[in-house]
Amino acid sequence: MIRFENVGLRYGMGPEVLSDLTFHLPPRSFHYLTGPSGAGKTTLLRLLFLSLKPTRGLITVFGKETTRFAKTELPQVRRRIGIVFQDFRLLDHLTTYQNVALPYRVLGRDESSYRADVIDLLKWVGLGERMHVLPPVLSGGEKQRAAIARALITKPELLLADEPTGNVDPPLARRLLRLFVELNRLGTAVLIATHDLALMDQYDARRLVLADGRMEIYE
Amino acid sequence: MSPARAPAAGLPADDGGGDPWGSATIVPPQTIAGRALTLVIAIMTFLASLTLGAVTLIDDAARAWTSDIGRELTIEVRPIDGVDLPGEIAKATALAQEFQGVGRVHALTDTETRRLLEPWLGSGIDLDALPVPRLVVVEIDDPLAVDLGALREAVAADVRGGSLDDHAAWIDRLRAMAGAMVAGGAGIFVLVLVALVLSVVFATRAAMAGNSDIIGVLHFVGAESGFIAREFQRHFLLLGIKGGLIGGSLALACFVVAGLLTRQSAGMPGADQITAFVGGLRVGPLGYAAVLVLVFAVALLTAATSRWAVHRSLAEID
Ligand SMILES: Nc1ncnc2c1ncn2[C@@H]1O[C@H](COP(=O)(O)OP(=O)(O)O)[C@@H](O)[C@H]1O
Ligand SMILES: [Mg+2]
Numbered sequence: 275m276i277r278f279e280n281v282g283l284r285y286g287m288g289p290e291v292l293s294d295l296t297f298h299l300p301p302r303s304f305h306y307l308t309g310p311s312g313a314g315k316t317t318l319l320r321l322l323f324l325s326l327k328p329t330r331g332l333i334t335v336f337g338k339e340t341t342r343f344a345k346t347e348l349p350q351v352r353r354r355i356g357i358v359f360q361d362f363r364l365l366d367h368l369t370t371y372q373n374v375a376l377p378y379r380v381l382g383r384d385e386s387s388y389r390a391d392v393i394d395l396l397k398w399v400g401l402g403e404r405m406h407v408l409p410p411v412l413s414g415g416e417k418q419r420a421a422i423a424r425a426l427i428t429k430p431e432l433l434l435a436d437e438p439t440g441n442v443d444p445p446l447a448r449r450l451l452r453l454f455v456e457l458n459r460l461g462t463a464v465l466i467a468t469h470d471l472a473l474m475d476q477y478d479a480r481r482l483v484l485a486d487g488r489m490e491i492y493e
Numbered sequence: 494m495s496p497a498r499a500p501a502a503g504l505p506a507d508d509g510g511g512d513p514w515g516s517a518t519i520v521p522p523q524t525i526a527g528r529a530l531t532l533v534i535a536i537m538t539f540l541a542s543l544t545l546g547a548v549t550l551i552d553d554a555a556r557a558w559t560s561d562i563g564r565e566l567t568i569e570v571r572p573i574d575g576v577d578l579p580g581e582i583a584k585a586t587a588l589a590q591e592f593q594g595v596g597r598v599h600a601l602t603d604t605e606t607r608r609l610l611e612p613w614l615g616s617g618i619d620l621d622a623l624p625v626p627r628l629v630v631v632e633i634d635d636p637l638a639v640d641l642g643a644l645r646e647a648v649a650a651d652v653r654g655g656s657l658d659d660h661a662a663w664i665d666r667l668r669a670m671a672g673a674m675v676a677g678g679a680g681i682f683v684l685v686l687v688a689l690v691l692s693v694v695f696a697t698r699a700a701m702a703g704n705s706d707i708i709g710v711l712h713f714v715g716a717e718s719g720f721i722a723r724e725f726q727r728h729f730l731l732l733g734i735k736g737g738l739i740g741g742s743l744a745l746a747c748f749v750v751a752g753l754l755t756r757q758s759a760g761m762p763g764a765d766q767i768t769a770f771v772g773g774l775r776v777g778p779l780g781y782a783a784v785l786v787l788v789f790a791v792a793l794l795t796a797a798t799s800r801w802a803v804h805r806s807l808a809e810i811d
Contacts, residue, residue, distance in 0.1 A: 375513070376519075
């Protein structure tokens, strides 16, 4: 589904943040992306999400080489990928419900066709009581869950999550992980960027480890 | 606190009923410098409307003038020593009357001539002592049937001291002047609209810069440029309608007031000249209609411009 071949990336004139990455994410797979802070995990997620272009090498997404995507095709690709940013990026003037429903709104879908789904998902991530509240009054963990819900709501083929358990206590972290595993069972490929070793011990999966710009893969 | 509403207050707030989107817009209206832009749009619409009004006014007046003057010719008979002036005037009158398409022919009497000259020479002039040409007014019934060339030749040949003035030079000059003013008005009109478009472009770009976070989020949830453009456009359409209506109504109010003023001042000194020249500052129905059309055009132009500006800047971001 996603293939990297000798991918390198540098920001501007800086040093290569990532070099010679070669790996493959098959459909329905589950991966951890780990490494110390500053190793380039967020950068790699942005490459996967087509919001950065590699300075060298080839990235193939859904069977097509990324440089061959026209700008107008990007929305279609991004709809097949859900992403949870480290800083959530919720819209502060919209309620939790509206933030989570945004991907459907953008698709022009009729409210009645997704309302029950949104409410169910919000209840599932424990935000049932916070549905009509604006993000500024949510706690860090609640924002985290709202951001995850927004990434999941359209059941993407690939879910990218950047430190999704960074702001939540261990019990909730376990619950969120169970959510990702459940989603993976239903057919979504999952890639979780984290430096939380305890989390990775909870559920065994392939680990992509970044260090000094290189990647090691542990089965 | 009507009794009918009271029970609803007891229901939980998050029952999922009602419209969860409500009046929420993805681009918050308060992030767009709406008041300033509405004012700019109002001013531009006002100026464009006044220009339109003035152009229709001048055009109407020029048309009226040229058709009035075109329906009249004058034969001028200059007094020449030793020539019987009244005789020549009578000859000219008779001659003109024989031409096809000519209506009433009327030689100005001495009294009429004196009245005509009064503003320049004062009252009680002795016409015989002055070399004042006399006028024979020839009204035209059918401008197409009159053979002006033949009439001019006949006057020159048969009337001593006679010449024909068909006001052609006047009409030409008037037409040229009116044409220049209309062209100038059209130029101003276009400039005002260009300034309007530019203001909307700047305002849209500012709004986009202020909402770059939102645009980023919309992009990663898979929004197409068209969706983002629509979200901005809806605000700008509203601002365009508001500003256009304000500017347009002010202009219409000005037209009405100007019309009333000319009507009221009729008969006052100086008023006749204005009326004679521009037919009163009364904007015709065409002017009013043009302003109404303009208001809608401004609203649509504003919306279309903002849409275009969003597409442009989205295409520039890479
Ligand atoms: N937009 C950027 N411009 C320049 N350098 C950046 C940018 N984003 C990240 N970097 C650098 O790239 C490296 C990797 O960052 P990042 O991908 O955020 O690491 P991680 O997510 O693993 O903590 C860091 O050294 C960081 O300073
Ligand atoms: Mg990071």
